[in-house]
Amino acid sequence: MRIEGHAVCLPPDIDTDLVIAGRYLRTKDQSIWATRVFEDLDPTLAGRLRGSVIIAGKNFGCGSSREQAAVALKEAGVVCIIAPSFARIFFRNAINRGLPLAQADLSCRDGEKVVVDFSAGTVTAGDISREIPPLSPRMLEILAAGGLVEHWRKRG
Secondary structure, X not given: OEEEEEEEEOOOOOEHHXXXXXXXXXXXXXXXXXXXXXXXXXXXXXXXXXXXXXXXXXXXXXXXXXXXXXXXXXXXXXXXXXXXXXXXXXXXXXXXXXXXXXXXXXXOOOOOEEEEEOOOOEEEEOOEEEEOOOOOHHHHHHHXXXXXXXXXXXXX
């Protein structure tokens, strides 16, 4: 599995409340979540996420266990997130929603090309490459299917 996108750089400790503020959770309209993602961090960020690979600092997805954070990011067009560490619940929510995550400490320049190659176990941003821990075969199956629900639908 290989993913390409443009880098969007974020700091460490991005919590789920920064991803999608609680005031937007009254609606189930995911397109609204997509336009409001990261609004309290940077109101212009949502418009730059389509086709992006987020490169962030440690502890991405900390805070509440809201599944809507992973949904909002995927709906906004994020194709992968790279960070040195993830909150455990966010990690599983993202995989279950079909949003790939790669664990690496990678420097970042906004807009540069990023390639995540899960088969080779590497991420590359510009001219810097890092090894990533492998995802389990089951997680890769879930991601390839587009998420956990789709994975089970295909299996019958």
